[in-house]
Amino acid sequence: QSVLTQPPSVSAAPGQKVTISCSGSSSSIGNNYVSWYQQLPGTAPKLLIFENNKRPSGIPDRFSGSKSGTSATLGITGLQTGDEADYYCGTWENSLTAVLFGGGTKLTVL
């Protein structure tokens, strides 16, 4: 059981905006950077957001990240069918001295 909580699924229409939440604790998100990953079917995860709100080179600005307290949010605007994937948040957990991943959120673009 993951201690980073994400909604199992979200959906929205093409062109719309969606947000995915990731809830943790003071010893995880509250005191550490959050990263976000996109996993397309049958492929390895891909880094989308690091250090809460930074995008690696090549990631479009349709993807954004934010953090407030012990929660983080991934935002995706201008949804495309190609964005259908599983999305995971990740961070360090101080009390466990370990990396945590959220349980994942399946995005459906209707």
Place this chain on the structure above:
Amino acid sequence: QVQLQESGPGLVKPSGTLSLTCAVSGGSISGRSWWSWVRQPPGKGLEWIGETYHSGSTNYNPSLKSRVTISVDKSKNQFSLKLSSVTAADTAMYYCARNGGSTNFDHWGQGTLVTVSS
């Protein structure tokens, strides 16, 4: 561009030891990065197994710590995973990944499926 490639047996018998290697190319394993193993059971989410630094320092997932050993071979620019006393619950896609800093995995291998079965 850093590339990672997993290798190892795709089938392991119950109670046996799972052994995988991750070859790193396009960069030195002796840089400032930590190197991790992450697994994903079929149809489920990501689980971090552990990480190593080129110095040999390691951190492990507490839930797997008693069965896991991660080591680094600087001469071959690779790192390895050993998971002992495996059961069917250890059947998963196993990925190696580089922690680019601040716990962000910026490079991943393609993954290798390991099935635990007799």
